[in-house]
Amino acid sequence: MADAxxxxxxxxxxxxxxxxxxxxxxxxxxxxxxxxxxxxxPKWPVSDSSVSLEEFIASIESTSRIGRWQDRDNFEIxxxxxxxxxxxxxxxxxxxxxxxxxxxKFKDPFRQIYKNVRTDRYNYMMLHxxxxxxSEDFQQFADRCRALS
Numbered sequence: 001m002a003d004a005x006x007x008x009x010x011x012x013x014x015x016x017x018x019x020x021x022x023x024x025x026x027x028x029x030x031x032x033x034x035x036x037x038x039x040x041x042p043k044w045p046v047s048d049s050s051v052s053l054e055e056f057i058a059s060i061e062s063t064s065r066i067g068r069w070q071d072r073d074n075f076e077i078x079x080x081x082x083x084x085x086x087x088x089x090x091x092x093x094x095x096x097x098x099x100x101x102x103x104x105k106f107k108d109p110f111r112q113i114y115k116n117v118r119t120d121r122y123n124y125m126m127l128h129x130x131x132x133x134x135s136e137d138f139q140q141f142a143d144r145c146r147a148l149s
Contacts, residue, residue, distance in 0.1 A: 033067060033073065034067040035067065035069075038077055043081050044056040044082060045086055053111065071102055071103035071104070074103040075101060086114070089109075130144065
């Protein structure tokens with residue numbers, strides 16, 4: 001009788017071990033986020049306007065792929081990097097301060113407000129007439145020209 005109980009307990013244990021083993025093999029792997037890349041993200045807008053909204057968004061999205069961030073992470077990091085008028089604009093958008101706010105819902109109003117209103121002709125003329133400043137070394141001038149283009 002004790003032997004039968006022991007056999008039944010052993011069978012239950014084997015069944016439980018098999019069930020646990022199967023649940024571990026079917027479980028989705030844990031994805032580790034690398035949030036150390038947050039420090040690489042620029043604050044926006046910067047005073048010299050060298051980084052456009054689209055560059056800011058692209059920077060966050062490319063860093064997001066490397067760091068395995070989710071859309072909500074993109075949203076939160078972008079909010080942390082806002083400054084000056086963009087921070088005030090964000091605080092005025094009540095729909096962005098809800099828990100349901102997504103990365104796409106963040107990008108849409110910012111693209112409407114901060115769209116580039118300069119024409120291609122204006123940008124061409126700024127690049128065409130660019131001159132190296134007296135206190136500007138060659139690399140700084142090249143970077144400024146690259147930003148203009």
